[in-house]
Amino acid sequence: MSTAKLPPKAEQPVICVVGARPNYMKMAPIIRAFAAYRPALKTLLVHTGQHYDAAMNDRLFADLQLPRPDINLEVGSGSHAVQTAEVMKRFEPVIEQHGARAVLVVGDVNSTLACALVAAKRHIPVIHVEAGLRSGDRKMPEEINRIVTDQISDLLYTTERSAHANLQREGVAEERAVFVGNVMIDSLMASLPQAVAPAELLAAAGQNPERLAQGYGVVTLHRPSNVDSADTLVPIIGALREVAARLPLVFALHPRTRGNLERFGLLRELEAENFIILPPQGYLEMLGLMAGATLVLTDSGGIQEETTALGVPCLTIRENTERPITVEQGTNTLVGVAPEAIVTAARSVLESGGKRGRVPEYWDGHTAERIAAHLAAWLKTAEVEA
């Protein structure tokens, strides 16, 4: 379609992109905050379809009061190359048809990188929310997504001050990065009053709520490096079984993890032990579970931040984190993947109560408002200068 029919730049939408589960909690408050600037600032919400299961999508949209996407690109699963390429192919016509004042991407999933690339090549400003986080591990697909997205972004909103040093090291001009705080915590604070009580959740899942009465832990695992190979997954599950001997563990299974547990013949065993196996949970269910937990064991990025905001001890089953502030100030401990280390750290939490920490600067529930105010002014200036 010809771009000649498009309205003037200032009337074109800011295209906001989501693709996978961790994007939704970041985008919901942003869309709400942008609404206060209508009609001067219009948005178009695009879902790439990277995550498509009802369990990974619909419930979360409802829980977060995220409006239905204006457009769904329905890319589905595939190798990284296929998924990224498919998003790019399908996203470009959206820009052609609707125009874009800017493209706003969040986080570090394949959809984030794909849409940022398309926009940058069409000379459309790229806004990256949650910029500058680095694990230092380029074997993580998200790390590649972070590095490349930040390089081609025009405006980078950061969650912690350490991100600025990372960006500076990579040659990103200082004035492009703005410290605004953590937008995920906006969602957490807005939703905490509606969080579902864990006992209620268990009863609804047909399980005995009494199983949680003496305390419980929450487990999430989905990183390919942890769950795709039996050599890594089997010892991790072994460690979790030892922890479960002392504390019931609620395990909300990502589809990738469920598939691999089945493949390696581990799922049946877990079901017979002190685990409460659940499908991926809604946001309000997850919040309720985490808020009431004695301990959370995870390889997720977002959960490291959410547990810090909730003051709940978190053991991160990874060798590195791109969110160092959760370790330095919050409740997070990096325990690695060695089973003995996981068990020892869990025991220590059970004995001592674990880290309490404090909530980092600007993780205050108002980050999306800061982004909206800054972006509205920035766009005006950028368009005048253009």
Ligand code: UD1
């Ligand atoms: C993606 C993100 C990861 C994020 C995670 C949260 C990338 C590189 N990874 O990983 O950063 O932490 O989402 O969940 O973008 N599947 C389903 N239903 C779905 C989606 C996926 O069954 O709705 C299954 C498919 O078998 C698929 C596998 O899960 O092959 C992995 O999905 P994919 O989107 O490739 O990556 P995630 O592991 O979910």
